[in-house]
Amino acid sequence: MKNKWIAKSLTVLLGIILANIPSLVHATHIRAGDLTAVRISSTSLTYRFTVFLYRDNGGVPPQPGTFEFGYSSAEAVMVEPISLGFIDGVVDNQGDATEILMYQVEHTFPSPGGYKVSYYEQNRNPSVSNMFNSGNTAFYIESVFSINPAYGLNSSPVLLIAPVDLAAVGQKFIHNPGAYDADGDSLSYRLTVCKQGKDEDGNPIEVVQYSYPDEYSYETEDGQTPPTFSINPINGDLIWDAPGEVGEYNVAFYVDEWRNGQQIGAVNRDMQIIVVDNPNDRPELEIPNDTCIVAGTTLEAIIKGYDLDPDHITLTAEGGLFSDPDSGGHTNQATFEVTGLQPPNGEEEGVFSWETTCDDIRTEPYQATFKVRDEPEDGYSLVDIQTWRITVVGPAPENLVADVDLISNSVELNWDDYICNIPGAAMTIWRRRGAFDFEPDNCETGLPAYTGYEKIAEVDVDQTTYFDDNEGLGLERGVTYCYRIYVSFPSPKGGESYASIEACVFIPQLAPYIIETSVTETSRTDGKVNVTWTKPIGIDVDQYPKPWTYSLLRNNGLEGDENTVELGTFSENDTTFLDETGLDTERLPYNYKIEFYSDGALTDTSSSASTVFLEANSALESVVLTWDADVPWSNASSKFPKHYIYREEPLNSGEYILFDSVNISNNGFTYVDDGNKDGFTLVEKTEYCYKVLTVGTYDNPDIRDSLLNMSQEACAVILDTTAPCPPILSVTAPNCDDFEIILDDQTVDCSPTDTLFSNTLEWENDSNTACDQEIESYNVYYSAREDGEFELIAENVLNLTYLHDDISSLAGCYAVTALDGTGNESAFSNIVCVDNCPFYQLPNAFTPNDDGVNDVFRPYKCIKFIKSVEFTVFNRWGEKMYESNDDIYINWEGIDNDGDQLSSGIYYYHVKLQTIRLNEDDEEVNLKGWVKIIDGQGQQ
Numbered sequence: 056m057k058n059k060w061i062a063k064s065l066t067v068l069l070g071i072i073l074a075n076i077p078s079l080v081h082a083t084h085i086r087a088g089d090l091t092a093v094r095i096s097s098t099s100l101t102y103r104f105t106v107f108l109y110r111d112n113g114g115v116p117p118q119p120g121t122f123e124f125g126y127s128s129a130e131a132v133m134v135e136p137i138s139l140g141f142i143d144g145v146v147d148n149q150g151d152a153t154e155i156l157m158y159q160v161e162h163t164f165p166s167p168g169g170y171k172v173s174y175y176e177q178n179r180n181p182s183v184s185n186m187f188n189s190g191n192t193a194f195y196i197e198s199v200f201s202i203n204p205a206y207g208l209n210s211s212p213v214l215l216i217a218p219v220d221l222a223a224v225g226q227k228f229i230h231n232p233g234a235y236d237a238d239g240d241s242l243s244y245r246l247t248v249c250k251q252g253k254d255e256d257g258n259p260i261e262v263v264q265y266s267y268p269d270e271y272s273y274e275t276e277d278g279q280t281p282p283t284f285s286i287n288p289i290n291g292d293l294i295w296d297a298p299g300e301v302g303e304y305n306v307a308f309y310v311d312e313w314r315n316g317q318q319i320g321a322v323n324r325d326m327q328i329i330v331v332d333n334p335n336d337r338p339e340l341e342i343p344n345d346t347c348i349v350a351g352t353t354l355e356a357i358i359k360g361y362d363l364d365p366d367h368i369t370l371t372a373e374g375g376l377f378s379d380p381d382s383g384g385h386t387n388q389a390t391f392e393v394t395g396l397q398p399p400n401g402e403e404e405g406v407f408s409w410e411t412t413c414d415d416i417r418t419e420p421y422q423a424t425f426k427v428r429d430e431p432e433d434g435y436s437l438v439d440i441q442t443w444r445i446t447v448v449g450p451a452p453e454n455l456v457a458d459v460d461l462i463s464n465s466v467e468l469n470w471d472d473y474i475c476n477i478p479g480a481a482m483t484i485w486r487r488r489g490a491f492d493f494e495p496d497n498c499e500t501g502l503p504a505y506t507g508y509e510k511i512a513e514v515d516v517d518q519t520t521y522f523d524d525n526e527g528l529g530l531e532r533g534v535t536y537c538y539r540i541y542v543s544f545p546s547p548k549g550g551e552s553y554a555s556i557e558a559c560v561f562i563p564q565l566a567p568y569i570i571e572t573s574v575t576e577t578s579r580t581d582g583k584v585n586v587t588w589t590k591p592i593g594i595d596v597d598q599y600p601k602p603w604t605y606s607l608l609r610n611n612g613l614e615g616d617e618n619t620v621e622l623g624t625f626s627e628n629d630t631t632f633l634d635e636t637g638l639d640t641e642r643l644p645y646n647y648k649i650e651f652y653s654d655g656a657l658t659d660t661s662s663s664a665s666t667v668f669l670e671a672n673s674a675l676e677s678v679v680l681t682w683d684a685d686v687p688w689s690n691a692s693s694k695f696p697k698h699y700i701y702r703e704e705p706l707n708s709g710e711y712i713l714f715d716s717v718n719i720s721n722n723g724f725t726y727v728d729d730g731n732k733d734g735f736t737l738v739e740k741t742e743y744c745y746k747v748l749t750v751g752t753y754d755n756p757d758i759r760d761s762l763l764n765m766s767q768e769a770c771a772v773i774l775d776t777t778a779p780c781p782p783i784l785s786v787t788a789p790n791c792d793d794f795e796i797i798l799d800d801q802t803v804d805c806s807p808t809d810t811l812f813s814n815t816l817e818w819e820n821d822s823n824t825a826c827d828q829e830i831e832s833y834n835v836y837y838s839a840r841e842d843g844e845f846e847l848i849a850e851n852v853l854n855l856t857y858l859h860d861d862i863s864s865l866a867g868c869y870a871v872t873a874l875d876g877t878g879n880e881s882a883f884s885n886i887v888c889v890d891n892c893p894f895y896q897l898p899n900a901f902t903p904n905d906d907g908v909n910d911v912f913r914p915y916k917c918i919k920f921i922k923s924v925e926f927t928v929f930n931r932w933g934e935k936m937y938e939s940n941d942d943i944y945i946n947w948e949g950i951d952n953d954g955d956q957l958s959s960g961i962y963y964y965h966v967k968l969q970t971i972r973l974n975e976d977d978e979e980v981n982l983k984g985w986v987k988i989i990d991g992q993g994q995q
Contacts, residue, residue, distance in 0.1 A: 075952040084111045084180040085194040086153060087218035087305070089232075089324040090172065091383075092200050093210040100164040100202050102202070106174045107329070108136065108194075109219050118176060122160050125170035134158045142217050142649040153219050164202045173197040173259075183327070184271060184302035187264035188248065190580060194325065195250040197259055201319040206547075211320050212236040212310050213383030216424060217738075218326030218374050221435055222319065223333040229275040229440045230294040230323055231424050234310045235375025239417035240546030241313040244291045249307045249325050268306060268328065272299035290422060290442045297331040300939040314547050316646075330826075337437035338362035338427045345420065345444040347498035349553070350475055353410045354445065358391070360427035365401020368431045369393075374424040374442075376409065387415055393394035399480050403427070411447050413475035418549035420444035448500050449475050449542050449552025452482065455556035457538050464529035466560055468521045470537055475552070479545030480516035485509065486523065488539050489689020490559050490754045500551035501541050505720045507691045508539060516542055532564035534681045534687045535754040546663065561755050565659035567591055567605060568689070568753065569629070570762050573668045574640050575633070577768035582640025584666055592757050597654040603627040606650040609634060613644050613685040614868040630953060640767045644668035646685060662687035666827065667766035670746050676737065677729040678771045679747055688751040689761055695750040695761060696720050702728070702735065703744040703768075711746055734974075737773050779873040780826035782818040782833065784884040788865050789893040813860035814889060818871050829875050834869045835859075841888055841973050845870060864920060866891040866973040892919040893970040900987040903949035912947040912986055925967040935964065949988045959988050 088108040095103050104122060117136045123129070136156040164170065174196050181190030200211065216233030234242050237992060246267075248258045272282030276297040286293045286308050293308065303329050312320035341359040349355045358721050362368045372391035378384025389409035396403050415421075425441045455470045465675055473482065478917040485508040493506050502508045514521060523530065523538075530536060537559040542552040567588040576583035589602060607622040622634060638645065646665035651658050667684040679702065685691060690698075714735060717726045728745070730737030737743065745774065746769075751762040820830060836855050837847040845868075859869075870883040896915045903910050926945045928937040936951045945966075949957050966982040 080825055082316060084113055084115075085109070085176060086111055086175070086180055086258065086327040088196055089196065089214050089218060089322060090174050090196050090198040091211045091415055092172065092198065092212050092320075093208075095161065095300040096163075096207045097208060100167070101161060101206070101269070102164070103159060103161050103199070103203070104172055106158040106196070106814045107139075107214075108158065108176070109142070109153050109217065111180050112141075112152050112154055113180070115434070117154075117156050119939055120158050120174055122158075122162075124162050124164070126165070127174055128165075129162070132160050133805065134160050141402060142219060151157075152161070152216045153217075155217070166403075167203045167204050169199065169201050171197050171199050173253065174446070179305070179908070181619055182303060183305050184300065185266050185268055185304050186262045189262075189305075191252045191620060193260065195252050195324040196325050197250065198320040198323045203319070204318060206314070209240075210237050210320070211322050212242055212384070213375075214310065214313055214322065214324055214382065215375060216723055218324055219324070221437060222295065222298050222326055222330045223335065223337065223435070223437055224298050224301060224330060224573055225711055226333075226337050227297050227435070228328060228330075230293040230326065230328070231291050231422075231442050232293075232308075232310065232326075233374040233378075233422070233424050234291055235385065235422070236312060236419070237375075237383065238314075239419050239550075240319065241419050242291070242575055243288050243313065244286045245288060245309050245311065247285050247323070248305045249305050252446070254616055255753075258743040266362075268295055268298070271304070272297060274299075275692070276727035290444060292440075292442060293328075295328065295994060297513065298328070299726060301330050301332050302508045304328045311507075332436045333434045333437065333666060334446075335366070335429065335431040335434040335437055336362075336364055338366075338368050338429045338439050340427050340439045340441045342425055342441045342443050345446075345501075347446040347448050348409075348411055349450045350413045350416050350447050351450060353408065355409075356407045356409045356443075358407055358425050359404045360403045360405075361513070362429045364429065364431065365399070365931050366401050366432070367400040369428050369430070370403050371426045371428070372405070372407065372423060372468070373698070374422050376421055376423050376445075378728050391425075400623060407443075408908065409445070413449075413477060415447040416449050416477070416544055416548065416550040418551075419636045420446040434809050444901055446498060448498070448550060448988075449494045449855070450540065450680070451553040452540050452555040454573045455538065455540055455555045455558045457536075457562040459562055459563070461788060463524060464532060464536070464562055465524035466530065466536060468523065468540070468558070469521055470540060470555065472519060473516050475542070475544075476517055477544055481513040481543050481545075482509055482516050482518060482540055482542055483520050484512040484514070484523070485539050485541075485554075486511045487537050487691075488687070489535050489687075489752060490557060490694075491691070492693040493539075493554070493557070495553055497933075498556065500553055501543075502539060502554050504722075507689075515545070515853065518991065527778075528630065531687065532659075533566070533568055533753075534641070535561045537754075543882065559754065561753075563593065565591060565594055565599065566649050566661035568758055569649060569661055569664040570753075571764055572647055572664050572686070573685075573763070573765040574644075574666050574767040575765070576635070577640050579639045579641045580637060581635070582638035582720075582767070583633060583635040584638060584640065584647075585631065587632050588649055588661070589628065589758060590627065591651065591821050599658055601627065602654065604652045605629065606652070607632055608648045609846060610646050610648075610663070611643055612716055613648060613668065613683060614646055614663060620804075624808055629776060640666070644684075661983065664688075667749050667764050669745065669769040670737040670764035671743075671745055671769035671771035673771045673774045673775055674727075676739075676747070677727050678737070678743055678773065680728065680747065680769070680913075681725040682724050682747050682766055684749060684764065686764075688753045690724075690749045690751040690764075691719050691752075692752050692754070693720065694752055694754075696722070698726075699748040700726050701746040701748065705741075711744075730914075739773050739775050739777065742772045744768050775875060775877040776877075777880060778879040779828070779830050779875055779881045780821035780823055781881045781884040782871045782873050783818055784816065784818045784869065784887050786869055786887040786889055787815040787817070788889040789892075797942065807926065809906075812865050812900050813836050813858055814867075814869070816857040816859065816861070816869055816871065816887075818855055818884060823838050830873045831876045832874050833857075834872045834874065834880065836883070838868045839864070839866065839973075840975070841868055842959060843868075844885075853946070864891055864971050865889055865966075866920075866971060868973070888973055890973040890977075893968070893972070894923055895966075895980075896946075896966055897964075897982070897984065900989055901949070902989045905992045910948065911945075913944045913951065918943065922969040922971055927965045929965075931961065931963075931964045959990060961985050961987050 081689040142153040183189035214232040220226035269284035307325040310322045375385045376389040394404040497612040541554040544550040571587035573640040605625045611617040622631040648662045664686045669682040697716040700715045701711040747766045832851040835843040868888040923939045968980040
């Protein structure tokens with residue numbers, strides 16, 4: 056346990072105080088509660104706040120509670136409770152039942168903003184094991200709400216499963232709050248500490264000596280250590296595996312509410328777990344895996360419960376899908392009907408059924424929480440709780456058709472009316488080059504990045520057509536364009552539909568189609584690229600008479616017309632050319648086009664096709680390869696999902712072997728060589744060279760598939776990961792004896808904060824041959840305390856010395872590290888510490904006679920390393936005459952505490968100095984001495 060001595064001291068102190076307070080006066084015996092809110096007016100910021108409180112029936116009758124609204128001008132409101140009855144089957148170790156109380160209040164806020172709304176009441180029920188003196192500890196919960204008109208009639212999440220539950224020693228305990236948000240906002244869950252009020256600044260006060268319940272555990276249900284206590288941040292399952300001692304335990308958590316990535320609220324629950332010593336084994340549930348369902352279809356599933364004892368069991372379903380909308384539940388209810396297999400006891404089933412509608416679509420899954428409870432003849436009933444998450448998604452748009460207009464090089468898309476025509480929803484339009492076979496998995500809505508689709512537009516959901524002319528530029532000819540669409544639903548509920556089927560069109564060109572731009576030689580001056588193209592396809596000879604000729608053009612870059620070079624004219628049957636005209640293929644990609652001439656007239660120009668450009672980047676113990684190409688065909692086709700990686704043989708320069716392949720659907724145009732393939736290790740400071748072979752397709756039956764193109768060679772050196780050895784450090788600081796002589800020189804102009812001092816650091820490198828000797832620079836670290844954190848005070852120091860100057864304190868510890876050219880940093884050198892020599896000398900006489908010379912009692916001019924001074928003066932009989940603590944120079948004028956001048960004579964002083972030292976324990980220094988007042992006036 057942390058801070059045991061503090062906890063014990065608090066226990067004794069509070070025990071003395073609380074022993075004299077009559078506990079029955081406020082003994083409401085509160086077990087648990089939570090605080091939620093709903094906006095009830097569209098014209099004002101009026102909210103209804105509800106607290107559900109749970110109390111044992113062993114205390115006084117229910118008492119009023121206090122609401123506060125989180126801003127200074129709002130008055131607190133006392134509210135009387137309404138009893139809602141008792142929780143079935145939950146009785147504690149003393150036989151007390153649990154009553155449900157409701158407190159409600161309405162409040163109008165003056166302006167938008169974030170508000171902490173709280174509820175306070177005396178007191179908790181007694182004997183809660185994990186807090187001190189719970190029967191005299193107030194119950195306090197505090198929820199956070201973002202009041203904003205833009206959120207509309209927003210409601211906080213409601214918690215539909217009671218916060219009082221039974222657990223058994225040695226058996227895993229699970230609770231779920233059954234949180235439901237009617238607005239479809241995202242929810243997350245986090246633990247907090249139980250609270251008992253707030254301080255004058257509005258900060259919550261944690262209950263005294265609180266500890267999480269796993270400190271009262273020994274092992275998990277399976278006999279493992281350590282035991283655990285946690286809350287699932289996604290579905291809210293609170294799991295204690297496993298209770299170790301009988302008792303009542305309180306825990307608290309927040310249900311955070313999120314919209315569009317912003318937190319807009321947090322509901323606080325403080326709950327109680329009643330642990331019993333129970334011979335009964337808890338039953339178990341069997342539920343389906345989390346799933347998605349298309350809106351408009353019906354989801355059915357069998358829920359099973361088992362009890363090995365075997366006792367009679369009951370199955371129930373709880374949460375927003377089964378709760379009445381008037382109590383915060385979902386409008387479109389699901390059903391759960393128990394089959395009735397018992398007797399014989401110990402096994403039961405129930406049928407879950409939910410007929411979904413378009414209004415159920417949202418991003419956040421719905422949670423169906425199922426509970427199985429046994430009914431043993433002896434002992435307490437136990438439960439198992441499990442939560443099934445169900446996401447309702449939109450149906451895929453149907454009958455997408457793409458038609459090409461060859462005159463305008465545009466595509467018209469048409470599709471059926473969308474069945475879930477929700478206001479604010481948008482039909483999103485997506486396009487890619489080449490086809491991609493995509494069959495979405497369950498819950499895989501929209502279009503994942505690996506499909507290669509890019510969003511080009513969105514239209515209202517009630518629109519059924521879209522015209523794609525590439526923003527007026529026209530689509531590129533010689534390319535297969537494929538389209539899919541899906542629906543995005545509006546905030547706050549959000550959600551997406553599945554994507555439509557793919558619709559593809561091919562926009563033909565008259566010119567030949569380039570099918571290869573492979574780099575065959577990598578060089579800065581003599582690179583080579585092999586360019587291959589088809590003959591014209593499907594051309595009407597009568598309309599475009601022969602002879603047919605081609606002109607091949609080259610440009611720098613993946614695209615564009617930079618530095619255009621005409622490489623020659625070719626006849627109809629020429630379909631290949633080796634470009635070797637002084638190319639820098641090592642550092643540049645090139646793109647090519649073909650101009651097509653019919654009977655000497657320029658008729659068409661092909662789409663451009665670039666070489667594959669590869670980059671190799673060094674990383675720690677690896678090389679990262681990335682590549683790109685701008686081509687009219689698809690290099691990311693599901694027909695050819697792999698690109699191939701070649702690596703130069705280490706012992707055979709210039710020879711490349713097939714090394715690996717990469718699935719571009721999963722990894723994109725990226726590959727990491729980490730040296731883990733058999734026979735292909737990596738060695739630090741060694742250069743490795745690579746090439747990549749891409750495989751593509753036009754998705755056109757008239758053009759051959761499997762278009763192979765090789766990149767240029769790209770090389771990288773494996774980074775050095777071996778750090779240098781730590782340097783050997785020494786520090787030279789001023790000698791204390793010399794230092795005192797300097798300060799005693801009253802001609803020196805100095806003050807408490809001047810910077811007269813410096814420490815000189817020197818170091819040498821470790822000569823061990825096992826160390827990395829390629830040291831580039833050094834970093835210097837400093838800590839003002841011997842046990843403090845080090846901070847970097849100088850980096851990239853090139854010399855073997857460093858002057859830490861312009862400092863007002865010499866005290867501190869130093870360490871130096873060495874860095875190599877790769878940035879690897881050594882461990883700290885030996886740590887060297889130096890300390891201050893505090894200097895504070897006082898005279899033994901002064902003359903407070905206003906002659907301007909020695910009129911006040913003060914130290915010699917150059918005091919040093921002094922933080923504060925407490926000065927006290929006594930007369931010869933030990934009577935305190937004067938004291939001060941606000942001037943480190945004292946500057947006593949020989950007066951008493953009333954300001955009267957003291958008479959001449961001997962006085963005794965005590966000076967408590969707080970100095971600046973390396974160790975805090977050394978900082979207090981006490982000086983005692985005497986001083987004579989000469990020519991003073993007054994009485995001694």
